[in-house]
Each structure stands twice: as structure tokens, then as C-alpha cells.
Amino acid sequence: MEENLRDWIKPGQAIRKQKTDRAVRTLFFLAALISGSCIVLITFFILMKGIQPFLPNYAYGTVSLKDFLFGTLWRQDQGVYGVGFIVINTLISAFGALLLAFPISVLTALFIVKIAPKPIKPFMKTVVELLASIPSVVYGVFAAGVITTLVKTLAAYSGISTAGGSSLLAVILLLAIMIFPTITSLSITAIEAVDRDLELGSLALGATATQTHFKVVLTSAKSGIFAGAILGIGRAFGEATAVAMVAGNKLFGPTFNLFDITRTLTSTMLAGLKETTGLDYDIRFSVGLVLMAVILISNLVLNLIKKKVGNMN
Amino acid sequence: METCFEVKDLNLYYGENQALKHLNLTIGRNRVMALIGPSGCGKSTFLRCLNRMNDLIENCRITGEIHLLEQNIYDQKMNVVQLRTKVGMVFQKPNPFPMSIYDNIAYGPRCQGVKEKKLLNQIVERSLKSAALYEEVKDRLHDSAMALSGGQQQRLCIARAIAMEPEVILMDEPTSALDPIATAKIEELIEQLKKTYTIVIVTHSMQQASRVSDDTAFFLLGEIVETDKTLTIFSKPKDKRTEDYISGRFG
Amino acid sequence: MKTNLIRRKLSDGFLQFLTLFSSLLAVGVLTALFYYIFANGLSLMNTDLLRNDYWSVSKIVAFDETVNQPGLYPRPQDLDESVAWSEKWGIGFVDYLSHEKKQLVLIETVAADSPLQSAFDTSAGAAQGKPVALSAGLQVEKIDFSQAAGTADFTGMLASATAAEVAQTLDQQAVKLTSIFIKTPGGGIRGSIITTAYLILVSLLIALPIGIASAVYLSEMAKKNRINMLIRTGIETLTGVPSIVYGLMGVSVLFPITALMGAKTTNILLGALTMAIILLPTIIRSTEEALLVVPKGLRDASLSLGASQTQTIFKITLPCAMPGILSGILLSIGRVVGESAALIYTMGTFINDKPGLLKQGTSLAVHIWSVMSGEQPNFELACAISIMILIFVLILNIAVKFLTRRLQKSWH
Numbered sequence: 001m002e003e004n005l006r007d008w009i010k011p012g013q014a015i016r017k018q019k020t021d022r023a024v025r026t027l028f029f030l031a032a033l034i035s036g037s038c039i040v041l042i043t044f045f046i047l048m049k050g051i052q053p054f055l056p057n058y059a060y061g062t063v064s065l066k067d068f069l070f071g072t073l074w075r076q077d078q079g080v081y082g083v084g085f086i087v088i089n090t091l092i093s094a095f096g097a098l099l100l101a102f103p104i105s106v107l108t109a110l111f112i113v114k115i116a117p118k119p120i121k122p123f124m125k126t127v128v129e130l131l132a133s134i135p136s137v138v139y140g141v142f143a144a145g146v147i148t149t150l151v152k153t154l155a156a157y158s159g160i161s162t163a164g165g166s167s168l169l170a171v172i173l174l175l176a177i178m179i180f181p182t183i184t185s186l187s188i189t190a191i192e193a194v195d196r197d198l199e200l201g202s203l204a205l206g207a208t209a210t211q212t213h214f215k216v217v218l219t220s221a222k223s224g225i226f227a228g229a230i231l232g233i234g235r236a237f238g239e240a241t242a243v244a245m246v247a248g249n250k251l252f253g254p255t256f257n258l259f260d261i262t263r264t265l266t267s268t269m270l271a272g273l274k275e276t277t278g279l280d281y282d283i284r285f286s287v288g289l290v291l292m293a294v295i296l297i298s299n300l301v302l303n304l305i306k307k308k309v310g311n312m313n
Numbered sequence: 314m315e316t317c318f319e320v321k322d323l324n325l326y327y328g329e330n331q332a333l334k335h336l337n338l339t340i341g342r343n344r345v346m347a348l349i350g351p352s353g354c355g356k357s358t359f360l361r362c363l364n365r366m367n368d369l370i371e372n373c374r375i376t377g378e379i380h381l382l383e384q385n386i387y388d389q390k391m392n393v394v395q396l397r398t399k400v401g402m403v404f405q406k407p408n409p410f411p412m413s414i415y416d417n418i419a420y421g422p423r424c425q426g427v428k429e430k431k432l433l434n435q436i437v438e439r440s441l442k443s444a445a446l447y448e449e450v451k452d453r454l455h456d457s458a459m460a461l462s463g464g465q466q467q468r469l470c471i472a473r474a475i476a477m478e479p480e481v482i483l484m485d486e487p488t489s490a491l492d493p494i495a496t497a498k499i500e501e502l503i504e505q506l507k508k509t510y511t512i513v514i515v516t517h518s519m520q521q522a523s524r525v526s527d528d529t530a531f532f533l534l535g536e537i538v539e540t541d542k543t544l545t546i547f548s549k550p551k552d553k554r555t556e557d558y559i560s561g562r563f564g
Numbered sequence: 565m566k567t568n569l570i571r572r573k574l575s576d577g578f579l580q581f582l583t584l585f586s587s588l589l590a591v592g593v594l595t596a597l598f599y600y601i602f603a604n605g606l607s608l609m610n611t612d613l614l615r616n617d618y619w620s621v622s623k624i625v626a627f628d629e630t631v632n633q634p635g636l637y638p639r640p641q642d643l644d645e646s647v648a649w650s651e652k653w654g655i656g657f658v659d660y661l662s663h664e665k666k667q668l669v670l671i672e673t674v675a676a677d678s679p680l681q682s683a684f685d686t687s688a689g690a691a692q693g694k695p696v697a698l699s700a701g702l703q704v705e706k707i708d709f710s711q712a713a714g715t716a717d718f719t720g721m722l723a724s725a726t727a728a729e730v731a732q733t734l735d736q737q738a739v740k741l742t743s744i745f746i747k748t749p750g751g752g753i754r755g756s757i758i759t760t761a762y763l764i765l766v767s768l769l770i771a772l773p774i775g776i777a778s779a780v781y782l783s784e785m786a787k788k789n790r791i792n793m794l795i796r797t798g799i800e801t802l803t804g805v806p807s808i809v810y811g812l813m814g815v816s817v818l819f820p821i822t823a824l825m826g827a828k829t830t831n832i833l834l835g836a837l838t839m840a841i842i843l844l845p846t847i848i849r850s851t852e853e854a855l856l857v858v859p860k861g862l863r864d865a866s867l868s869l870g871a872s873q874t875q876t877i878f879k880i881t882l883p884c885a886m887p888g889i890l891s892g893i894l895l896s897i898g899r900v901v902g903e904s905a906a907l908i909y910t911m912g913t914f915i916n917d918k919p920g921l922l923k924q925g926t927s928l929a930v931h932i933w934s935v936m937s938g939e940q941p942n943f944e945l946a947c948a949i950s951i952m953i954l955i956f957v958l959i960l961n962i963a964v965k966f967l968t969r970r971l972q973k974s975w976h
Contacts (some may be wrong), residue, residue: 020872035778036795136902213579238806
């Protein structure tokens with residue numbers, strides 16, 4: 001017996017479907033709204049908690065904002081909180097790492113895309129991907145075990161003693177290794193995107209392949225490479241656990257001596273986590289706020305520079 | 314002649330651009346209407362108005378009326394989902410779902426809440442037979458539809474549309490991605506299908522239009538220049554532009 | 565002209581060498597890292613590490629009076645030669661060197677009919693009087709026994725005895741065992757493995773539906789208006805937030821939620837909630853990328869068959885995007901396993917052998933931090949856990965690569 005589909009469709013089906021559609025759309029919109037507003041929540045709450053210690057009727061005794069921002073001493077035990085030198089230390093270590101990692105990253109990217117023989121390319125790409133996927137705490141163990149020993153030996157040659165190798169230099173080396181894969185992979189993308197015709201044009205003018213790579217390819221990929229650097233330094237600022245393992249947490253500063261111990265914003269936030277209330281607890285939010293401000297401002301400045309550099313040609 | 318679609322003063326805008334201008338057209342029931350014209354003339358856009366697929370496009374605004382069997386499909390009260398169960402569509406590129414042949418055809422009925430195995434079996438067999446595909450695939454109904462050839466995939470898509478027992482089947486250049494033999498099979502199939510369904514087909518090929526259609530509408534720059542019986546259009550076009558296009562002077 | 569050519573060749577060679585040198589540096593660092601981690605951690609990598617608690621527990625056990633006397637228990641045939649066997653008491657001991665280079669005596673096996681099978685707990689507490697199984701791996705701190713003359717003596721690690729000496733002393737002197745002071749081995753990471761599993765499960769349970777729904781909304785439904793652009797920017801900004809800031813957010817914003825459920829301190833659930841937010845951008849991005857690859861024709865076909873948008877999403881679009889969603893899940897698992905800073909804030913650094921959702925605990929990564937940040941960093945254990953994390957992350961990455969290739973292949 002032949003039956004028709006039409007007879008089976010229940011009346012009101014289509015209207016029900018429209019209603020479900022509307023409900024699902026609302027639900028999914030709410031999900032997106034939650035995802036999108038997380039950043040607002042984070043900023044708002046950390047701001048609220050972070051400025052508390054500086055408000056006049058703070059329960060544990062108001063902290064002077066000026067002393068906090070420009071202080072050169074951090075003594076939790078004495079209730080002295082000066083974050084000024086820590087900001088400088090953070091900037092020194094992050095930019096030091098960038099200075100070290102940037103040329104190596106760009107050269108490696110160039111090698112992978114343009115110079116390496118075919119079979120080596122995927123191998124090198126895997127190396128970069130592997131470096132990117134190693135968790136920071138593992139880098140921390142490596143730094144505490146190997147980099148500190150390296151620094152100690154280096155210091156011993158120059159007749160300087162270190163705190164077991166924990167030092168500004170160790171932090172810089174560690175961060176350089178950690179931001180290397182970020183800058184490299186973005187540089188690879190940028191270099192791969194360079195128009196082949198540009199290269200051919202340069203070659204046709206009699207430049208050698210290597211000259212073309214360094215003068216034409218790198219210049220054209222400039223903006224993408226720079227974006228990698230910005231991302232990399234963001235990671236350097238925010239890196240916490242690994243840095244805290246080799247920073248040494250100096251109480252005053254700033255630290256300019258490569259072999260001296262240092263203290264970054266993140267290592268400060270991880271040090272002495274015992275308290276769960278009081279000024280000692282709340283001040284951590286203030287440090288977090290300063291960290292976010294440092295990241296934001298350096299991002300803005302670097303993006304401005306990027307625009308300037310990009311506009312030059 | 315019974316009327317299937319009655320289009321009255323249809324305008325379509327993409328933002329500021331007017332893509333369809335004051336279209337008026339009558340499409341007869343159980344007939345094959347071919348829409349011809351150069352690329353970008355709006356014939357595909359018009360086709361998608363007939364089952365309101367343009368609703369999904371942002372910035373797309375439509376005025377005017379389209380009546381399907383006396384009912385304005387652009388009416389506030391019209392349920393789009395219900396409309397689409399009555400107006401099936403076959404696309405330029407065969408697009409079977411990445412599932413079995415059986416599931417592809419049962420997809421539409423299942424979406425309407427049909428779960429009865431017996432009925433689904435019947436529908437699948439009947440649809441495949443109507444699409445002249447049953448003999449080729451009856452032993453592998455549960456194999457992936459992606460393994461079929463292009464022509465078979467397109468016939469599967471037609472079967473999938475037929476499964477819904479629609480009033481109309483819209484075909485958007487259904488053979489443009491197929492080889493001549495597969496194309497011939499589809500054209501044969503259209504001949505069969507028009508006994509039961511109204512078919513509106515967009516085509517680039519003059520020959521195909523003259524082979525398969527009863528009526529033809531010639532589109533140019535978002536307007537309908539001329540519409541008439543296919544025989545008349547191809548032998549004695551009234552408009553100079555139609556004549557130029559048909560004789561291959563442009564397009 | 566010729567010198568110019570040579571100079572060019574030289575400079576080219578030098579520049580090429582520079583790029584090669586940089587790449588070799590990267591390879592060198594990776595090799596050094598793997599070498600260091602494996603060289604230091606491999607010795608600890610065994611099933612005991614995975615099975616044992618971190619904290620060792622001490623117990624003093626005594627024996628049933630009625631059977632507490634020496635007998636004759638022949639040495640089992642299949643026993644390894646290194647095991648010191650006490651024939652009169654039916655128990656075998658082995659020597660073991662701990663990672664702290666301490667000489668230990670461990671129980672290896674106890675005969676089925678030995679009087680030692682009647683051991684019960686004498687330590688005060690809920691377990692008092694309950695039978696204790698003298699299983700392999702327990703450390704023998706001290707065995708008190710009576711000699712034939714009625715005088716008391718003891719042997720074991722406190723007497724600096726080796727396994728052979730312990731067995732010999734028992735055979736030659738003991739006529740009755742007063743008590744045995746045993747210690748479970750400890751140093752294991754069972755609790756942290758369970759905590760990590762909790763974290764992965766709970767955070768994905770929360771982040772997946774929200775993330776996938778957000779991605780579907782943004783790429784399938786959202787019109788290009790102000791609100792949707794803002795939502796997108798908000799999600800993208802989330803990627804750049806350092807994980808330690810997420811930790812701050814966890815303890816300030818999310819803690820009240822867990823407090824409502826009865827949590828008094830930082831806890832695993834709080835860590836999982838925080839992780840869920842960290843995972844959102846990852847899941848949203850990989851789902852969106854997968855949705856973009858699904859051909860538009862399939863959606864059109866589904867809609868033209870009278871399916872509603874909801875049906876199209878759940879029956880066609882999402883199944884087609886499955887490989888992408890899966891790789892998002894794998895990336896997320898990798899992120900949870902590797903995360904430390906945010907979890908230190910939200911779960912604490914107390915290594916918990918019996919973790920529960922509302923209790924403190926450490927994931928594997930935080931376990932590393934915990935053993936590294938003490939007075940005496942335990943490099944061996946840190947490296948052993950690192951090996952596990954590295955292997956895990958490696959497998960995940962390979963799987964993601966495989967899935968990405970499949971996603972691209974299926975539509976092109």
C-alpha cells in the first residue's frame with residue numbers, strides 16, 4: 001500500500017519548528033554574550049579589587065598610590081609595597097628576551113621557508129611546533145636545572161657569584177626560548193605570504209637569491225614579523241610560573257646587573273601565596289592591574305611603531 | 314492552463330543595488346519553465362525568491378508578491394519552513410550530505426518528524442525510482458552518497474527533493490557541473506518529472522532550454538525582457554535583445 | 565669585478581650560515597630540554613609513580629596472638645634471587661634506593677599462610693583494629709619482636725639493617741612479633757592524575773557547550789551589527805590575557821559560585837571553572853574555523869528540504885565540522901594539562917592524595933610547581949612528571965594534525 005508523506009506530517013509542525021529556531025537562536029546568542037563579556041568581567045573585577053588598597057577607607061590601612069607605583073622596595077613582611085622597580089625589571093627582562101629571540105626567530109623562519117632543503121623544512125617546522133606546545137612549567141624545570149647552571153658557570157668565569165644561577169640573565173634566556181616559537185611561526189606565515197613576483201623582480205635585476213631573501217622578502221614580510229614580535233612580548237610579560245622559578249625575587253631594585261637576581265610582576269604575584277585575606281592578598285590584584293596596564297600600553301606603543309614602520313615604503 | 318506561480322511586481326535589493334526590477338511572470342502548473350539570460354542577469358536570484366532562500370542573505374530586501382497556488386509566499390503569515398517543503402530545490406553543484414544514500418533521501422521526511430521505518434523505506438524506494446537511480450544503487454543504499462559519480466549525485470539530489478512530495482522543483486543550472494552523458498540522463502528525467510511536478514530551471518544552455526522546457530523567460534540586467542512558449546521564443550522572438558542573445562550575439 | 569663577485573659570494577655564504585645557525589640553535593634548545601627532562605626523570609618513571617600517593621602514611625601493625633609464632637614457610641620457587649626470605653615467618657624483603665638516595669627495606673611478598681597475614685592496625689583512629697594487608701612496596705621502618713629469652717629487640721631501617729639482615733634477624737632471633745612500623749612509599753602522583761582528569765572533564769563540560777554555541781551563533785546566525793562585533797572583539801581579546809590574570813579572576817569572580825556550593829578554600833571546581841573560561845577562545849576559534857570549511861551548499865540543501873535552521877545546524881553543519889571541534893577539544897585538553905599559573909591561584913599548591921571537586925588539589929603541572937618551589941626542589945620527580953606531560957601533549961598534537969588534515973581533505 002502506498003502511503004503519502006503529506007498525510008504523516010503533523011499539523012502545527014512548521015510553527016513548532018519556528019519556535020524552536022527562535023529559542024535556539026536566543027540560547028546561542030546568550031552563550032556568545034557570555035563568552036564575549038568574560039573580558040569585561042575580568043577587567044571590571046580586577047579593577048575593583050586592584051584599586052581598593054588605595055581608597056581612603058580601606059580596611060587594612062590605605063596604601064599611597066604614589067608610593068606603590070614609584071616605590072623601589074617590596075617587603076611584604078614590613079607592609080612596604082613598591083611596584084615601580086618591578087615594572088622596570090619586567091620591561092628589561094621582556095625586551096631583553098625579545099632582543100635575543102627576535103633575530104634568531106626571523107633568521108630561523110627565513111631558513112625554514114626559503115633556504116632549507118625540502119626534506120628539512122617539515123622537520124624544522126615540527127621543531128618550532130614542539131617548542132610552542134611545551135607547557136611553561138616544563139620550561140621552568142628546564143630553566144631551573146639547565147639555564148641556571150649555565151649562568152652559574154658563566155658567572156664563575158667572570159669571577160661573579162650568583163644566587164645558584166637565578167638571575168636576570170636566566171630570566172631573559174628562558175623568556176627568549178619561550179617566545180621564540182611564537183615569533184618564528186608568525187614570521188613563517190608572513191614570509192610565506194610574500195608575493196613570488198617581487199622576488200623574481202629582484203632576481204631579474206641581478207641580485208643573488210640570498211640578497212633577495214634578506215632585502216626584498218624580509219622587507220615585504222616586515223609587518224607580519226612585527227606582529228609576531230608584539231605577540232611574543234605579550235607572552236613574555238604574562239609568563240609566570242617558569243619565570244618565578246628562576247627570578248630569585250629581589251626585594252629592591254631595579255636590577256640592571258645580568259647576574260643579579262630580579263623580580264617581575266608575575267613572579268611577585270606568585271610569591272607568598274599563603275594569605276587569603278588582607279592587604280597582602282588584595283595588593284596582588286593591584287599588581288595584576290599594573291601587569292595588564294603594562295601589556296596594554298606596550299601593545300599600543302608597539303602597534304604605533306608597527307604602523308610607522310609599515311608606512312615607510 | 315492552471316497557474317502555479319504568479320509573480321507580481323517583484324523587486325529585490327542588495328543594500329542600495331537593485332538586482333531584480335519589477336518582475337511579472339506566470340508559471341503554469343506541471344510545466345517546465347526555463348529561465349535564460351547572460352550571467353549576472355538575476356535569474357538565479359529570482360529562482361531563490363521562489364522558495365525564499367534569499368531570506369538568509371544579509372541586506373537583502375524584497376518587495377512585491379509571489380503567489381504559489383493562490384497564496385502569497387511573502388505574506389507575514391507564511392511559514393518559510395512549510396513553504397520549502399512544497400518547493401524543492403536542486404543546486405548547480407551536486408551537494409549530497411556526507412551520509413548514506415538512504416539517509417540522504419530520508420533526511421527531509423525525518424526533519425518533518427517521520428520515524429516509521431516502513432514509510433521511510435517506501436519513500437526512499439519511490440523517490441529513487443522516480444529519479445531513475447534505483448536500479449543503480451539498490452544494493453548499496455547504506456553506502457556513503459559521496460562515493461557516487463557526479464551525475465548519480467545530482468540525481469540523488471533530485472530524488473531527495475522528490476521525497477518531500479513537493480509542488481514545484483527549482484533547478485539552478487543542474488547540469489553545469491556534469492558531463493554530456495549525465496546531462497542527457499537528467500534532461501530525460503526532467504521530461505518524466507513534469508508529469509507530476511512543476512519545474513523551474515535556470516540554464517545557460519540554449520539547447521537545453523529548447524529541449525526540456527515548455528515556456529521560457531529571458532532575463533537581462535534584472536528585468537524580464539520577454540516570456541512566452543519556448544517554441545515561440547526560439548523561432549519568433551518579439552524583442553531584438555532576445556533575438557541577439559539566442560542567436561549568440563552576446564552572453 | 566672579480567673581487568666584487570667573491571665579496572658577494574662571501575656575504576651570501578655568511579648570511580646563509582646565520583640562518584642555519586639560528587635554526588640549529590632552536591634544534592639544540594629542544595634537544596637539550598628533552599635530554600635534560602628524560603635523563604633526570606626516566607629513573608622514576610614506573611607504575612609505582614602513577615599508583616602511589618604523594619604523602620607517605622605510617623602505620624603500626626600487630627598480629628593475632630593465636631598464630632603469632634614462627635613456622636616453616638619454604639621460599640617460593642619463582643622468587644627473584646635479590647629477595648631476602650625469612651623461612652620462619654614467610655616474608656620476603658628487598659633493598660631499594662629512593663630518589664633522595666636513601667636506603668630502604670621494602671616488603672616484597674608475604675606467604676599466603678604466614679602469621680603476618682593476620683596484621684591489624686594499632687594506630688589510634690577510625691582504622692584501629694582493622695586488618696592491614698602487608699603488600700609489596702611498603703617500607704619496613706622497624707620490626708619489634710621478642711627473643712626466646714623474653715627480651716625485646718628490633719630490626720628494620722631504624723636499625724640500619726639491609727633486607728638480608730632483617731630476614732636473618734627474624735629467622736634467628738624472633739619467637740614472637742610485637743609490632744611492625746610500616747610506611748607507605750609516597751612520592752607518587754596518583755592524586756594529581758585524578759585532579760587533572762577532574763579538571764579536564766569539568767572544564768570541557770562547561771566550556772564545550774558554551775564555546776560551540778558561541779561559535780555557531782557568530783558564524784551561522786550573527787548579523788554584522790555593533791553587538792556582534794563587540795562580542796567578537798571581546799572573545800579575541802580573551803586570547804591575549806595572561807593566565808595568571810585568569811587566576812585573579814577565578815578567585816575574585818568565580819569563587820563565590822563555588823562558595824555557594826560549600827567550598828571553604830580554593831578548590832578543584834574553581835580551577836575547572838577558571839580553565840573553562842581560558843578554553844573558550846580556543847574552542848570557539850577551532851569550531852568557527854571548522855564551520856567555515858563546511859560547504860554552504862549543504863546548508864542550502866538542508867533548508868530547501870524544509871529543515872529548520874536548528875535541524876540544519878544539529879544534523880548537518882555540526883556533524884560536518886566534527887573533526888575541527890574534536891581538534892579544539894584536544895587542544896583544550898593540552899591547555900588544561902599544561903596550565904599552571906591560573907591553577908596555582910584557584911586550586912592552591914597542596915598536593916592532595918584524595919582529591920574531590922570542592923577540595924584543594926594539584927594538577928600534574930601544579931604538582932611540578934609544588935615540588936619545585938619548596939626548600940629542596942625535587943628535580944627527579946619534576947622531570948618525571950614533565951615526561952608524562954610532554955608525551956601527553958605530543959600525542960595530542962599529532963592527533964590534532966591528523967584531524968586538521970582530515971577536515972581539509974573531506975571537502976576538497
